[in-house]
Amino acid sequence: MSAETASSRLANIHARLARAAATADRRAEDVTLIAVSKTQDAEAIQPLIDAGQRVFGENRVQEAAGKWPELRAAHPDIRLHLVGQLQSNKAADAVALFDAIHSVDRPSLVAALAKAMAESGKRPDCFIQVNIGDEPQKGGVAVADLPALLEAARAAELPLAGLMAVPPFEVDSAPYFALLAKLAREAGLEGLSIGMSDDFEVAVTIGATHVRIGTALFGARA
Secondary structure, three states: OHHHHHHHHHHHHHHHHHHHHHHHOOHHHOOEEEEEEOOOHHHHHHHHHHOOOOEEEEEOOHHHHHHHHHHHOOOOOOOEEEEEOOHHHHHHHHHOOOOEEEOOOOHHHHHHHHHHHHHHOOOEEEEEEEEOOOOOOOEEEHHHHHHHHHHHEEEEEEEEEEOOOOOOOOOOOOOHHHHHHHHHHHHHHOOEEEOOOHHHHHHHHHOOOOOEHHHHHHOOOO
16 A cells, blocks of 8 residues: 555544534544554554554554564554454563453453453453354354443453444444443443444444444455
8 A cells, every 4th residue: 555545544444433422412523533553464554553543453463563562663553453352361461562452252251351451450441342242153242141241341340441342244234332331331331442444433422432433444454
């Protein structure tokens, strides 16, 4: 991706985000744009960094560990978010590497993260992932089990930032985003990690605080 392409794509997303925020009488700066760089190498990521993007998302701990230390050494203000599923045995690595973890979805992971944070002193923000469409192939806690998981996370003193969800594919996302927003309000949580390349504008109008954009910034994966 050329520097010109990266700058143009980033500007386009920011403009669309700002319009969506204005529609909902919100401030665009209250929405964090996460550039999802999974499967992208450092050469593909660098033009977006040069264009001013500073928040990136990765799906896998091992992949992120292979490419981000050098990039972050050159750009210490970069923030890295884990947006993919996390195995409990990778909790310590995730805590060491990421500034936020969006996929906390079970008690065993809560315990593993709490232990890793206690041992390292590093406390990345945590989002509880909710399986908002009750899809067996997706990660996330069932809506009915969310209160118990929130209780466990609070008892473990995880730094809870909000809720995250991925709605079912090729359906109207709005009702699912609205349900997650309602669940967050009931839980007293402000963060909403919702919205991707195809539906982030809808997510912003419903209250997204974090949107996760991959394809619209990097192009379709081969």
